[in-house]
Amino acid sequence: MSIKDTFFLEQDKALLVVIDVQEKLCAAMDEKVLSRLSKNITILLESAAELQIPVLVTEQYVKGLGSTLPALKEKTAHASRCEKMTFSCCGCSEFIESIKATGRNQIIITGMETHVCVLQTVIELLDAGFVVHLVRDAVMSRSKQNWQTALDAMAQAGAVPTCTESVVFQLLKVAGTEEFKKLSKLVR
Template identity: 50%
Template sequence: MGVVKDKFWLDAEKTALVIIDVQEKLAPAMNQSLYGQLIQHTNLLIEGFKALGLPIIATEQYPQGLGHTVTELPGVASQDCIEKMTFSCCGDDKFMAALEKSEAKQVLIVGMETHVCVFQTALDLLDRGYVVHLVSDALCSRFQSDYANAIKASARAGAVITTTETALFQLVKVAGTDSFKAISKLIRQRTA
């Protein structure tokens, strides 16, 4: 691939979905409009990645204090989440081991909070040579201004800002295949 495609084009053989800290005690404090989008689109991405047989890695920040992953994400079992204390997922050896095991070179990130754990993880992954795509309609923060600033700063740092549908159709690439049919069916079920 060329330089542009290497950065902006997701390749199913190289991509992992990372779900960061969508937890019970954090959820009520989030901007509820952003949070609603995050739940809807993260579920769509989970179903899409499962249909395509692609790796999913989920984390929980200090679950003893912040609770486990919200029940609105039934595709993420809390016992499968990587517990961490560092804001950046990359500060946790278990996370890095899971990412290395996935053999992904591209990381699609969803979760919260955009300006803390998501942003710090994105920077660390970029610094380690990963291609990072932030799914703007599957991220949230307490305040819209923090969310917006983190999106802009992440883009300036080299992350690609994308959306759920863009990412899923990039992973499929070709119409008429079983993968395309599975993703199209999920997309048709999506509400605005």
């Protein structure tokens, strides 16, 4: 595998995952950070829809933590969904089956909490041979220290640290297209 195969996202190889951005969990988060997270995940969801990139949404213990935030739920109406009890999304057989069904090997990770469900999922995806792009400005934890510790651990494990704008422009590749005109407005 070349360095570009690891660090450059491709439309036909990428899959977007939104991990556990649920109502009751969000209530415990810093409002400013949550607002930025929601905005960035929305940008990624709109980009995925425009570029025909599959989306997979997970929800942890819905009975206790509620559903995905309504604003994001609207944007994920056609996404595959996985309700889970395990912290790692990979503990849910539907999750792995959904990824394999797409035939894609580049997994773009967003969601919460960075040091629990996101961390465990990323480690297991890497261990299974997937290329994982961790969108640093689209993951969060209640504590900044927990967030940073998990980011460091995932980068050491081999996840590619990235940000929302980098993901969008890597997937677009060139300026001047209709997709570029539409999606570049989202990150201004």
